[in-house]
Amino acid sequence: MIKAVLWDIGGVLLADPKIGEFWEDATGSKELRHKFGSGKISKEDFTEKASAMLNIKKNEFLDKYAKAYYPITKINPVVELYNKTKCKRYLFSDTNPLHLNFIKTKYPEIFENANGLFLSSEIGSRKQDEETYRLIIKKLNVKPNEILFIDDKQSVLDIAAKYGIKGMLFTEPKTLNKNLAEQGLV
Known part of the structure; x- marks a missing residue:
């Protein structure tokens, strides 16, 4: 029962959501998402590393990330x-x-x-x-x-x-x- x-x-x-599509091909992005998703790194570390990985500003990364998620x-x-x-x-x-x-x-x-x-x-x-x-x-x-x-x-x-x-x-x-x-x- x-x-x-x-x-x-x-x-x-x-x-x-298709949250990872805009950056899934970036080297190391899957591992970074895994660390963040399991609480191994902070939001600040995540956004800093992700924006560096994509060579964009943190606020630009957060904006893209939000736009990919909000249609849920x-x-x-x-x-x-x-x-x-x-x-x-x-x-x-x-x-x-x-x-x-x-x-x-x-x-x-x-x-x-x-x-x-x-x-x-x-x-x-x-x-x-x-x-x-x-x-x-x-x-x-x-x-x-x-x-x-x-x-x-x-x-x-x-x-x-x-x-x-x-x-x-x-x-x-x-x-x-x-x-x-x-x-x-x-």
Whole structure:
């Protein structure tokens, strides 16, 4: 029986922004985003290094970064399912602090309806890191097979499965509704 559902934010509850497209080819950008997303470097260090990497001013980088992120919208049918979940629900995301502030301001109800948060920038590891799942199991204080993780990336669901956490790949709202209903979760 599922006692806790981990919901991804970007790509599941909210449309996934194409935030990295304007600088994804810059050497070292992926590693820099990973460090920032897992809380290993500050916002100031991130913006300084990113703007230097692109050879632009910090405020120009932040402006481009914001413009790439602000069109984000919530996926209403999925948010409705999230709100109807019949067990505890947790947000589990690699969302970095810049994104997080935007999301909390624009969509506060997503956070208000969560029983807890597992945010990479706060826990110090990301979904690709195996220690993340050990931490979640410990914090939730339930058996791994009593946790369901909903994400749009099979690769992270596969990592979670190594620890006994059940995964559900999100592809579209109708299928998610059917799968959650089959498990008695909505």
